[in-house]
Amino acid sequence: MVVSNRLPQIEAPADEQEARVAPVGGLVVGLAVALTAPLDRREALWVGWSGRAADGTPANFARRSRVRGLDLAAFDLSQSEVRLFYNGFSNRTLWPLLHSFPAKMVVRHDYYRGYMRANRRFAEILMPMLQENDLVWVHDHHLMPLGRELRRLGWTGEMAWFLHTPVPPADVFGLLPWASELLESILDYDLVGVHTRRYAHNLFDSLSTEIPGMVIGDTFRHKGRSLTIRSHPIGTDYEGLRRMAEKIDRRAAERLVGVISEGHKFVLGVDRLDYTKGIIQRLRTFEYLLDRYPALRGNVSLIQISAPSRTRVPEYVEERQQVDQLVGRVNGKFAEADWTPIRYLYRSYPQEELVAFYRRADVCLVTPLRDGMNLVAKEFVAAQQATDPGVVVLSRFCGAADSMRDAILVNPYDIEATAAATYRALRLSRRERLRRWRSLNEDVRTRTAEAWSESFLQDLEGVSHDIRARAHTRD
């Protein structure tokens, strides 16, 4: 049983803009791929929020449906759950904290209480659906204490949690007033997965700082409980993306991107509109690039696709305004009658069209200030032409940078250096582009979403087996 806050299919929109972008987001994309692939011995049911905010008290059971090969079970949240649990504690407290933006963290006790209550309700809805021998796989920061709530209701089976965000250093985690309670709650899982070894290290460090316990190998022991923490980096649907990319012909790409004259290059950015993605810094980088290298004016443009996200959260409203203003300023400064430096697209595209953008771009700027993994970088690589590939400029501060060493790595806070790296990317020889792409492609081809879920679930079975064996020996 897979549990996440959001599902890939939204029944009725919580609000109009969210409805259009419901499937956009790395967790849903990665999991949908993993669960649609033939999980040989396994069947999966994916349970989560319908996306609907009920008018009165929502029903405490989930409605089942089958969508594009996935078995889903969805339930509604109340309006106050959406406000306190989803927009509040999940998006305004935990999200900025986990991404090391403590100044943006909103500390409100009603948010925390709402979060704990909502987790309890998730557990009440799940419990009657669980059958003996099920594996429970919980996802992301919204559902950190769900494992504890399920144990309270009597679930004794195997249970794991995967956190899709980064894990900040212990000093930052400790800024959360409820750090020790939340960290203690995860000890009820058998296995916790994160994207990188650094995040696993940070989580051990936070646990050791907040709770008396012992780290032994990759387990944390506290009051007779033992939690294993391991890194399992997520990937993409490599084969699917390649097939999609190979079907795109020049005309279809031109219909979308426009006819790009010979010698004109384009740089691409694709993100949910989120302050962690470094969109403001990216726009400033592009501005600096045009200032510093005037020969690029008229010959290079930036296409920035920003999918609307969390549109009810004040920090996201503010980010959107800042991005709008900056795009306007830079375009006003440099545009010519026949050339617009930044083409800013505030919308979400069907995946085939996104792939056409990837395929056509010369350089992809993937420059988050902090990101758990970042699937855009991997999708871009998967979509490239093997004979004439584009170049990835990648932030050092995302999980993807761990294995994508042949991207051009940058510190996105350093606008001048990132502009210089972008300039270099635009001028790389074909030979050098090929060399880098081949190495990146090998990484993306082998570490897929399917491989991620399979290795994680195998790990969970192994860990649970060890726990049972230890308990048996004690008996």
Ligand code: GDG
């Ligand atoms: C979280 C973590 C981690 C974007 N615009 C459109 C569109 N997208 C798709 C991309 C990609 C996904 O959304 C974004 O994934 P990321 O991984 O880049 O980022 P988050 O949404 O923040 O995801 C992240 C991930 O979980 C998985 O663990 O990597 O670090 O923050 O798949 O293609 N898709 C479509 N149209 C768009 O306009 N169809």
